[in-house]
Amino acid sequence: MSLFNIGLSGLNTAQNALTTVGHNFSNAATAGYTRQNTIIASSGGQYTSQGFFGQGSTTTTVMRVYDEFLTSQLRSAETSSAHLSTYSEQIKQIDSLLADQKGGIAPLMQKFFAAVQGVADKPGDTAVRQNMLNAAQSLAGQLRSAASYFQNQQEGINSEIQSSVTQVNAYAKQLASLNSEIAKATAASGGQPPNDLLDQRDELIAQMNKVVGVKVVAQDGGSYNVFVGNGQPLVVGANSYDLKAVRSAADPSRMGIAYTLPDGTAIEMDDSLFSGGSIGGLMQFRSETLDAAQNAIGRISLAIGQTFNAQHRLGMDLKGQIGGDMFALGSPTVIGNARNNGTGTVSATVADATALTTSDYTVSFDGTSYSLVRKSDNEVVATGAGPTFTADGLSITVGGTMSAGDSFQIQPTRNVASSFELVITDPAKVAAASPVLAETSASNIGTGTAKVGNVAQGFNVPASKIVATFDGTAYTFADAAGNPVTPDAGPVPNGSAVDYTFDGVTVSFGGAPKVGDTFTIGANVGGSSDNGNALALAKLQTAKTINGVSSFNDAYAQLVNDIGSRTKSIDIASTSQNSITNQVRTAQQSVSGVNMDEETVNLLRFQQLYQASAQVIQTASSLFDTIINIR
Numbered sequence: 116m117s118l119f120n121i122g123l124s125g126l127n128t129a130q131n132a133l134t135t136v137g138h139n140f141s142n143a144a145t146a147g148y149t150r151q152n153t154i155i156a157s158s159g160g161q162y163t164s165q166g167f168f169g170q171g172s173t174t175t176t177v178m179r180v181y182d183e184f185l186t187s188q189l190r191s192a193e194t195s196s197a198h199l200s201t202y203s204e205q206i207k208q209i210d211s212l213l214a215d216q217k218g219g220i221a222p223l224m225q226k227f228f229a230a231v232q233g234v235a236d237k238p239g240d241t242a243v244r245q246n247m248l249n250a251a252q253s254l255a256g257q258l259r260s261a262a263s264y265f266q267n268q269q270e271g272i273n274s275e276i277q278s279s280v281t282q283v284n285a286y287a288k289q290l291a292s293l294n295s296e297i298a299k300a301t302a303a304s305g306g307q308p309p310n311d312l313l314d315q316r317d318e319l320i321a322q323m324n325k326v327v328g329v330k331v332v333a334q335d336g337g338s339y340n341v342f343v344g345n346g347q348p349l350v351v352g353a354n355s356y357d358l359k360a361v362r363s364a365a366d367p368s369r370m371g372i373a374y375t376l377p378d379g380t381a382i383e384m385d386d387s388l389f390s391g392g393s394i395g396g397l398m399q400f401r402s403e404t405l406d407a408a409q410n411a412i413g414r415i416s417l418a419i420g421q422t423f424n425a426q427h428r429l430g431m432d433l434k435g436q437i438g439g440d441m442f443a444l445g446s447p448t449v450i451g452n453a454r455n456n457g458t459g460t461v462s463a464t465v466a467d468a469t470a471l472t473t474s475d476y477t478v479s480f481d482g483t484s485y486s487l488v489r490k491s492d493n494e495v496v497a498t499g500a501g502p503t504f505t506a507d508g509l510s511i512t513v514g515g516t517m518s519a520g521d522s523f524q525i526q527p528t529r530n531v532a533s534s535f536e537l538v539i540t541d542p543a544k545v546a547a548a549s550p551v552l553a554e555t556s557a558s559n560i561g562t563g564t565a566k567v568g569n570v571a572q573g574f575n576v577p578a579s580k581i582v583a584t585f586d587g588t589a590y591t592f593a594d595a596a597g598n599p600v601t602p603d604a605g606p607v608p609n610g611s612a613v614d615y616t617f618d619g620v621t622v623s624f625g626g627a628p629k630v631g632d633t634f635t636i637g638a639n640v641g642g643s644s645d646n647g648n649a650l651a652l653a654k655l656q657t658a659k660t661i662n663g664v665s666s667f668n669d670a671y672a673q674l675v676n677d678i679g680s681r682t683k684s685i686d687i688a689s690t691s692q693n694s695i696t697n698q699v700r701t702a703q704q705s706v707s708g709v710n711m712d713e714e715t716v717n718l719l720r721f722q723q724l725y726q727a728s729a730q731v732i733q734t735a736s737s738l739f740d741t742i743i744n745i746r
Contacts, residue, residue, distance in 0.1 A: 118735035124171030125728030128155050131174040132721040136714050143709040147318025149179040150709050151310055179310045185703040186317065190324050190331070192696040194391035197325040199689035201396030203682075205268070206404050210682040212264055213408070213675045220261060220412075221671055223254045224419075228656035234547050235649035239433075244542035251537045255442065258416045262532035265409040272397050272405070273370040277360040279326050279394050280372060283349070284357045286323040287341065290316060291355035294338045298353070301337060327358075328391020344388035347374040364453040365524050369401070404681060406529070407491075410473040411674045413445070413528030416535040419667055420444040421468035422660050423652065429570040430546030430648025431639050438546025438648070443538050445531030447509070450524045459517030463509055463525050469660045470508030475526050478504075478511065482519030487511065549647025550576050551620045552639045556632065561585070563628025565636070567620060567647055568609070574619030580637035581617060585628040590615065 132153040142148040154175045160167030216222060230243075230250035237243045293316045300309035316339065320331055323341070329349065330342045341350040348356050356374065359381045363371040372389070373381040386398040420442035427438040447463040461478050465471065474491035487497040487504050497504040501513040509527055539545065551574075553565035563585060579595045592600040592615075605615030612625035622636055639645055661670045 118738070119732060121169070121171035122728050122731030122735060124158060124173060125731060126725060128153075128172045128174055129721045129725035129728055131177075133718065133725065135177055136717045136721060139709045139714050140711075140718075143711060143714075147314050147321060148709065149181050149310070149314050149317070149707045151177050151179055153177050176307055177310060178308060179313060180707050181313075182703065182706045185699070185706060187331075189696070189699050189703045190321060192692070192699045193321060194324045194328040194395075196689070196692045196696045197392050198328070198390070198396040198399070199685060199692050201393040202400045203685045203689045205272075205397070205400045206678065206682045206685055208268065209265075209404065209408055210678050212261065213678055220254070220257050220415075221668065221675070223250070223257050224656075224667060224671065226250045227254045228653060231649065231656075232653045234545060235646045235653050238547040238646040238649055239644055241542050244545045244547070247545060248537065248539060248542060251441065251539075254419075255535050255537045258412065258532045258535045261412050262409070262416075262530070262535075265405065265412065266530075266533065268405060269369065269401070269409075272401050275397055276370045276372065276394065279397075280358045280360040283323060283327050283343075283394075284355075286319055286326075287349045287355040287357070290319050290323070290339065290341060290350045291353050293319065294350065295353040297337055324392060326392045327389060327394045343374070344384050347384065362453075365522070366450050366526075367453070404678070406475070407473055408674065408678060409530075409532075410475070410526070410528045411670070413531040414468070414471050414473055414661070415667060415670055415674075416532040417444060417465060417468040417471060417528060418661050418670070420535060421465065422655055422658075425572065426648065426651050426655060427546050429550070429572070429574065429651070431548040431550040431645075432546045433543040433548075435640055436544075436546075437550055439539075439544070441537065441539050441545075443534060443536045445534030447528070448526040448530050450526070452522045452524070455518070455521040455523075457516050457518035457521045459513065459515040459521055459523075461511060461513055461523040461525070463511045463527065465508060465527065466505060466510040467508040470662060471527055472507050472662075473528065474507075475524060475529065476507075476509070476511075477522055477524055478513065479522040480517035480519060485513055485517075545649075547649035547652075548639050548645035550574070550639055551622075552637060552645060553622050554635045554637075556634065559628065559632040561627055561629030561632045563624065563626040563632050563634070564612075565622055565624050565634040568614060568623040569621040570648070570651075571619040571621070576638045577617060577620075577636060580635050583615075583622075583624070583634040583636060585624075585630060585632045587630040590624060592617075 132155065135151050135153040139150055154177065155172055156175045158170040158173045160169050213219065227247075227250040230247040233243045234240075234247050293312060297309055297312050297316065300312060301307070320329070320339070320341065323329060327343055330346075332340045332342070334340055334352070338352050339350065340348070340352065343349050343358070349358070350356075356377070359373045359375060360370050361373045361381060361383055363369050364383055371383050371386065372394070373383045375381050386402055389395040389398045421444060424440040424442055424444075427441045430438040432438055444465075447465060449461050449463050451459075451461070457480075459480065472489065472491065474489045476496075477488045477490060479486055479488070483500075484498055485501050485504070486495050487506055488494065489496050489507065496506040497511075503513075504511040507527075509525070511525065549567045549570060551567050551570065553567050555563070555565060565583065581600050582593050582595070583590045584593070589606060590613075592602060594600055600617070602615040602617050604621075606613040607615075609623055612623040614621050614623050616622075617636065620636075624634070656668065657666050659666060659669075661667070665673065
């Protein structure tokens, strides 16, 4: 037993504690640093006949003030925050594009149909017709611009996924290296924890978790195993396994993520497996919002183009020609899965743009029959042995020989807006007039009227004029030579009027004709003063042309509303999650973070301990000198 040794042990203990306090001070601003404590224990006592006398103190270890539960909670909160923050940033870009009230699609649709109405008001005015073409060109350009924007966003997501995968792989390699270093340091120190290495590993996991949600499993010996998705390994002990950014087998235009087996084989993972971190946010945004918005714009362009073209083909231009297509339209995209083994082919066309949905579809073969699945709700909308299927406005034809398990993805509207173009440049070719006119004889004495009410697809212009004569009860019809003509349908009551149909052209007779009054039905020549078809084109603006329930404006307004609502919802969720994350971080830091006030108190306490221990040594020295000086 030595008073010198007791004082020396106190000095060493105090110095160790002061070193730890200084280390805490120095790393107060270090990301991921966990406050450390010096664990001090008694050196025990020495037995004497007077009892046990203490032998001072010793430092047993330096430990992190670490709460595994709070750290795990913080990881979960941070990966959710990163997920929602990424989703919010992406969807706000679409919201800004679609809600633009000056240069967006909605105001340009309004201007276009206003210009169409202008042609209906002044069908012979070339300047008004040119204004309509200019408005159509602007609308087509904006639709293509929106499609290009969405495509750029798709490509941007592809790039972000690639860079994120590279980042994750770098983190995984560092984690595997740290696992190895921690194991070596622990073994070399006889089991003492390498605290700073442990902090570095936790910080790496925190950073990785912000990129991709991971699961961490602590192994015996202190190593961390890290898994992604539903159990695919990223780090196992001192080994790391790379993720790979790969072209999706179902759609090579988009990047997917594959994990690697120990033998190097890459297996593509489903996007839905990534539910956290910025990668999870990108995946969810792409599948839930971006694809749907891109499809919706494509559907609107197809509906406008197909219905407008169909009506335009029922009119006559200033040159006396039946109208042609006004817009060039895109076509559905069909993609064979890269894993297909058969020689099957699939083609798809839009049979009815007004019946289209905003979903993609999958055609698959089970070895016996084909099935067509709507991906938005995973509903089977058609089955059978083929070769033709019709569903949701699509006509799908299967050819060749498929093997069991082969599949094709159909994107009916995804890329069609990028091909939406105006094909008429000559104002005279705007088919504003009806191809058939009903004229009232100047010699009529009654107030009867006749007008072309409808021109149906597949109509034919009468080969010669048809003369309608009112006999006091009904109308009789004859050609220019006096030969009787029988209408295809009629008389059909239509309010106060009565309709007759001749080879796809319906004429409405109204008013109060007198016996012998006549009306002439015949081809429109030139059509400069007629606006029959222009009126029909203008009515398309409010017609329920999409699934029988929505007009073009309604469909676009619904898209804007859906995106706006979802943007607000995601923004609120992100703000709420960030608040939760901050609360969890505060709780975790209250345990593991460096508190400057507390460390200052410890500094003073251990400084006094050091001084007191020095006084013990000084006292022992004085006692020794006294003994030496005894004579």
